[in-house]
Amino acid sequence: MADRAQPLSAGLRLGAGAAVLLTLALTLGPLGAVLARAGTFAALGPADWAALRFTVAQATVSAALSLGLAVPVARALARRRFPGRGLLITLLGAPFILPVIVAVMGLLAIFGRSGLVNDGLAALGIGRISIYGFGGVVLAHVFFNLPLAVRLLLQGWLAIPAERFRLAASLGFGPGDIARHLERPMLKALGPGIFVTIFLICLTSFAVALTLGGGPRATTVELAIYQAFRFDFDLGRAAHLASLQLALCAATALVAARFTVPSAFGAGLDRPVARWDAGGAGLRVLDTLLLGAAALFLLAPLAAVFLTGLPRLATLPEPVWRAALRSVLVACGSTAVAMGVSLPLALAIARRGRAGMLEVVGMLPLATSSLVTGTGLFLLLRPLASPGDLALPVTVAVNAAMALPFVLRALIPAARDLEADYGRLAQSLGMRGLSRLWLLTLPRLRRPLGFSAGLTAALSMGDLGVIALFADEDHTTLPLQLYRLMGAYRMADAAGAAVLLLGLSFGLFWMFDRGGRADAGA
Amino acid sequence: MLVLENIVISGFFPAASGRILWEGRDISGLAPGERPLSILFQDQNLFPHLTVAQNVGLGLCPSLRLTAAETARVDEALARTGLAGMGDRRPRTLSGGQQSRVALARVLLRSQPLMLLDEPFSALGPALKDEMLDLVSDIAVETGATVLMVSHDPDDARRFSGETIVVAEGRAAAPEPTQALLDNPPPALAAYLGT
Structure with a gap:
């Protein structure tokens, strides 16, 4: 009877209505403000074109590399069982809540000017490579999205019925035949959706471009908005760029909506696929090398941050601790807002029984970017308060809105059940109203609520986006403080702050997620 | 397939036309919980995260804010259905028969004039099922309730003697005395029974 629409109770209607209004106020409101300020679409200048080209080029290459490298890694994971396999799969989910700025610190320690790789290359007498610019932006995006692609593809592999592999074995299929008849059709079905999803993430990513990009040849549209806003205080140009970014994201989101991508958090991923074709020594060595390389690529940067940062934790300067406290409060605030908005929305969607306008509203934040929303909110709120005073409330609101699609994806199926x-x-x-x-x-x-509250808190804790637009000295968050330490070349303090940020992000996630699991009863 | 929620009086299924009168009062617009009836579904009659006593207490007050007297009535109902001392347990720690008793204890407390049962004991073995049907009939006598039960098993119908409505090819026939009906079935029922 789940498909029969039930009338919504007055309380739920009120809650869902407020949630819809708030979501629209945080998405369409700022977009309207941006478009109104941008006025007519004036011709794009050469710098705008360069930013647009760079944005699309880095997103294309990042998505292609992430997906391309993920295929052999996911295949190796799907067909091998070894101790630590479950741990490795869990680890692949970690980048989702890993603060971008921490990962960038780690990548700098490995691939930076005086990183391990460059030291190695220099010892071999080969020239040093630079992590700044196109290569660095792509490297960081692959670091974040390769694990995502592996997890999504792994679900594809697990979705192939075990009976098919058994049938293939009884017909004497080799790895090549399995690839042709079983794996390639699955990849063809999943690949485009995963590519577009990652492409969209790379379009809107800001912190990577801020730290590793820059300059006329490596500026994304998102970064150009920040520069117009922050350095030139040219609101017209910022609004102009924001409407360009909006068009780019909305078009991509429309394409992405045509594909179904499995949730990256699906359960049961540690079940291996029984295979009879992959026993050859060559394949075994190949898979071992692939998995080892992937694990090293993910773990080495984080280990580097830990090793340099941990000893500095105790001697971190006081502003860092104050920023950390501010960040925790912002994270808790965004979590409260996101939960308060998404719960009535998810319940109303589940009660209606079918996808409708409510779901579209909930997914709207996917089509915008945090700097576009930030610019819009600034334009709307400027007459009311100074940017510094707005910094933290606006960050709370934008972080909550940005987490909404992920929270809804976790809550809606549970609410339907x-x-x-x-x-x-x-x-x-x-049973009605509050007693219900x-x-x-x-x-x-409780479980999906705890999990999604953890996701929101961790995402908000590590977010370096809209806060960069607004913050003055007195309103920095920990990620921004970390960025400023890096900018001042205080790398040891920066590494200490990175460990603190990492610990707080994962700690918040663990705490909320754990709260959802404890005493689940039945 | 006939399920209870598809019966208009349950409140889960809107009537295409007409209205339902109960003791002269129009109840067509009432929500399921406000109607003068208790329902036992085929499954999912208990909330797994609530204790046995809480599940039963919902029959007295949907917000579970019970007075001391009401709590005593919950204990009484549990004792009456053979569940004394099990109030603090969770449903999943009980056997299938005990879970059915919890649901029946709640029906007993709600004490509504109409009891709707949708093959509620079909997952139980024959002996246990008979035991539950006897308990249903005891509770119905105690609370003076009319029992309306959906069943595919002619033996269930015989147990309650009473009257039977044959539903075949989308039409419900007028109620007839069960014994006579089963001894001399009309063609549609005969085809179903295979006699």
């Missing part, structure tokens, strides 16, 4: 399993019983007993919320909804949705 809840409605299908216990909706009738609750109705037959006359306390006695049924919150206890049954």
Whole structure:
């Protein structure tokens, strides 16, 4: 009976209505302000064209490399079982909540001017490579999106029924035949969606371009908005660039909406696929090398940050601790807002039983970027307060909005199950309003609520986006403070702050997620 | 397939036309929980995250804010259905028969004039099922309730003697005395019974 629309109760209608209004105010409101300020689409200058070209080029190459490298790694993971396999798969989920600025620190320690790789190259008498510019931006994007692509592809492999592999084995298929008949069709079906998803992430990524890009040849549109805003305080140009970015993102999001991409957080990923074709020594060596290289690529940068940063933790200057406290408060604030908005939205969507306008509203933040929203909010709120005073509230709001699509993706299926399993019983007993919320909804949705609250808190904790537009000395968050330490070449303090940030992000995630699991009862 | 929610009186299924009168009062617009009836579904009759006593207590007050007297009534209902001392346990720690008893204890407390049952014991073995049907009939006598049960098993119908409505090819026939109906079935029922 799940497909039958149930009338929404007055309380839920009120909550969902408020949630929709808030979401629209945080997405369409700022977009409207940006478009109004930008006025007519004036001709793009050469610098704008360069930013547009660079943005699309780095996103294309990043998405292609991430996907291309993910295929052999995911295949190796799918067909091998070894100790630590489950841990490696969990680790592949970590970059999602890893603060970008921390990863950049790690990549600098390995691939930077005086990093391990360059020292090695110099020892061999080969010239040094530079991590800044196109190569560095792509490297960082691959670092973040290769694991995502591997997890998504792994789901594709696991979705191939085990019976097919058994049938293939009984027909004497070799690895080549399996690839042709089983794997390539799956890759063809999943590949485009994963590519577009990563492409969209790379279009809107700001912190990577801020730290590793820059200059006339390596500026993304998102970074150009920041520079117009922050350095030139040219609001017209910022609005102009923001509308360009908006068009780019909205067009990509429309394309992305045509593909279904499995959730990257699916359970049961540690189940290996039974294979009879991959026993050859050559393939075994190849898979071992691939998995080792992938693990090294992901772990080495983080290990480098840890080793340099951990000893500095105790001697971090006081402003860093103050920024950390501010960040924790911002993270908790965004989590509260995101949960308050998404729970009524998810319940209303589940009650309606089919996808509709509510779901579109919830996914709107995917089509915008944090700097576009930030620019718009600044234009809207400028008459009311000074940018410094707005910095933290605006960051809370934007972080909550940006997390909304991920939270809804976790909550909606659970809310649908809840409605299908216990909706009738609750109705037959006359459970409504707050008693239904306390006695049924919150206890049954505890797990997805805890998980998505953890995601939101960690994303918000590590976010270096809109805060960079607004913050003055008194309103910095920890990621921004870390960026400033790096800019001042205080690398040891920066590494200490990075360890602190890493610990707080993962700690917040763990705390909320754990809270959702504890005493789940039944 | 006939399921209980598809019966208009349950409140889960809107009537295409007409209205439902109960003791002269129009109840067509009432939500399922406000109607003068208790329902036992085929499955999912208990909330797994609530204790046995809480599940039963929902029959008295949907917000579970129970007075001391009401808590005592919950204990009484548990004792009456053979579940004394099990109030603090979670449903999944009980056997299938005990879980059915919890749901019946709640029906007993709600004490509504109409009991709707949708093959509620089809997952139980024959002996246990008979035991539950006897408990249903005891509770119905105690609370003076009318029982409306959906079943595919003619033996269930015989147990309650009463009257039977045959539903075949999308039409519900008028109620007839069960014994006579089963002894001398009309063609549609005969085809179903295979006699």
